[in-house]
Amino acid sequence: MSIPEITQTLLAAKKAKGLSFADLEKILGRDEVWIAALFYRQATASQEEAKLLVDALGLDASYIQQLAEYPVKGLGPVVPTDPLIYRFYEIMQVYGYPLKDVIQEKFGDGIMSAIDFTLDVEKEEDPKGDRVKIIMSGKFLPYKKW
Template identity: 50%
Template sequence: MDKLEMRHTLLAAKARKKMSWDDIASAVGMSPVWVASACYGMNSASPDIAKKICTTLDVDGDIAEALVAFPTKVWDEAIPQDPFIYRLYEVVGVYGETLKDVVQEQFGDGIMSAIDFTMEVDKVEDPKGDRVLLTLNGKFLPYKSW
């Protein structure tokens, strides 16, 4: 079973169970963004967590194996089109150079890891319109000289 088939099965099971990502995340003891990305096939799960996801969503063990497999991470469009995802791309375009300068001024020459990395979504209620809070947390990796 490949990641694509796994993903269809898991999303269908999630719909059938009427569970949110928060529900599943609580059930397996992980974070909603990570659980969703694993079910979308963009991260691998440990055998233990994979089993918990399958139990929670009532799907059989083949799926657990597919969740454990190491994914090849690819996306469809170099420049995303869906407005939700494009806005994130736009933020990288507009603020990328600024962030590089502000972060490197504090941390030195290096990058924020996208591998040793976690991310959370929060909702901030606001009478003028609720706000989405995305928190990206990545290890700083200094460039090596040798």
């Protein structure tokens, strides 16, 4: 995946200001993962959210419109090569069908929404090495019969 120019600009400005995504969460009133998705053009900001972000990063107002435009989403058709991103791909290769079966046993025939969805990342302290805890919560959408 090539990193869009706007993403590079946003990340550089964030670094120059010494801000974290958690800091931006306090400014925008949106979750840090959603803000990171916005940086990578996987989410769309309102005009107000875009203005808050652009002001916080000290960027030109011309970025407001770009952040409010609907992006093309997804990593693309290739298997990701970044090791961390690949692990999520690998998790779905190994656990995708088992997760599908368990979800359908509990909810029925349907899917978990990726639109009505939240994602949180937590750090779990562990004496054997800190752990990454990812919490996904998506609305269940049953398949419709007609």
